[in-house]
Amino acid sequence: MKPSPNFEFDDLQALLRFGSGHLTETHFMLLQIKDADAARQWLSTAPVSSATATRPPPDTSLQIAFSVDGLRTMGLQEHIIKDFSDEFITGLAGDESRSRRLGDTGANAPEHWEWGGKSGQTPHVLLMLYAQNGKMEDWKKTVETKLFKRAFKLFMTLPTTELEAKEPFGFIDGISQPKIDWAQQQSTDLHERDNYSNRLAVGEVVLGYRNEYGHYTPRPLIDPQQDIHATSLPDAEDEPAMKDFGRNGSYLVIRQLHQDVPGFWQFIDAASDADPEKREQLAASMVGRERDGTPLAPATPNHIPGIAWQNRDNHFTYELDPGGTRCPVSAHIRRSNPRTGDYPPGVSGFFSRIIKALGFGQNRPDEDLIASSRFHRLLRRGRSYGPRLTPEDAIKPDASTEPRGLQFICLVANISRQFEFVQNAWNISSKFGGVQNERDPLLGIRAPLLNGEETDHFNHPHPSGPMRTTAHLPQFITVRGGSYFFMPGLRALQYLATTPATDSDSSS
């Protein structure tokens, strides 16, 4: 495999490399393009931030992503658009079966969303402004020029609060992230990857590079013979005669998730007989970590590539806790990333591997979480919203019910294999890792199965073995909006900025 230490960070939007935790203020705008020509002109000089590292780090950042309607309105031609993935083209709320698979039913159904749900409510552009404390107002003025105002209509400003380490339920968030293998040195060979690794192929989050299968994810490639504007785009690594519109771009999934903070803590308090210690334990078992981030799973003695030995907060797998007596199998972080290698522990030898790879030889019920984690990782970049409420205040009967939640954001190269798989097969599924009739205790919908079986339970075995069940969990998290976007590389943004006007250009 060709190592490429000189990664094209100057063509990558910053968010793919940095969480920008020092930029505590955010201003996320959903925009409609009202004048495509003005939008292209604005984009040609827009101060979009690249992933090039600077010292000191910048005190502001601007990131931009387009929905499929946004790309169309910018003038990107249909023969290019058709090579984006189907799920991006159809959209997050674009088809009923997708909504069902993602748990976007009942109170989560797109028809109730504040944005992104009904047709005509999907924004063209997601513009993300980041700034150091106190610098946002000036940054907004720099970005929102006269041309900007001519180009765009503000559809909605998404609520966000100043960055805190904790999400609204009060748990430290953003601890576990895949370590992107920018130097492209890790082998994707199945036989070398039995164990869990946190190092992830670039092509899992950035288009135009090899993914964990060693392949290039399909993306729009343009023939420069047919389109002279495309000559400034990078060459496609896998098809050098073609120009790569996707390279250094990524799909961005955003979901506005309302969190019922008083409802969460009041339920847990009642289920713990109002005992503060038991309350903390039950809440931690639902997440898989204590509120300060300490994982419930025991540290693994095996080295995990991409995680330092000393990183106690992340140096674990679930190998030493197969039954979930330390970290319940259904805990949010265990469902979201079961930290499995390509084969279950103890599988060695060619014959055994073949049997397991074909799905035979499952002796234990938990072996149904066979899906290897490395094909389903997410680079999370969300930000919370709403005023802080401590668990102690949240359990009071008059606790404030102001809107609180998470603008969940993740970046992936394959929406269906990564985000949709995690949400559907791991978080929402009522069957996971040997447990049945329960879903993710945080994210799950609580609707019964078609056969009438309840799914509103949470099983968490006692450390000494016996199963404890917390029954009748209400729904704590409700979807309020969302959309699939594409975050192009900087050269692809310039291609969009210089796309010739088409007949369809008009104010919308």
Ligand code: HEM
């Ligand atoms: C309001 C909704 C959510 C809340 C409150 C929440 C909360 C948390 C917390 C507290 C952690 C542990 C901290 C960490 O390891 O970074 C975590 C981890 C994680 N969450 Fe969520 N989350 C939410 C939504 C989601 C969604 C929608 C997904 C994916 C579809 C997701 C995927 C993950 C993943 C992949 C991890 C890291 C697991 C690991 O690698 O160990 N989360 N979340």
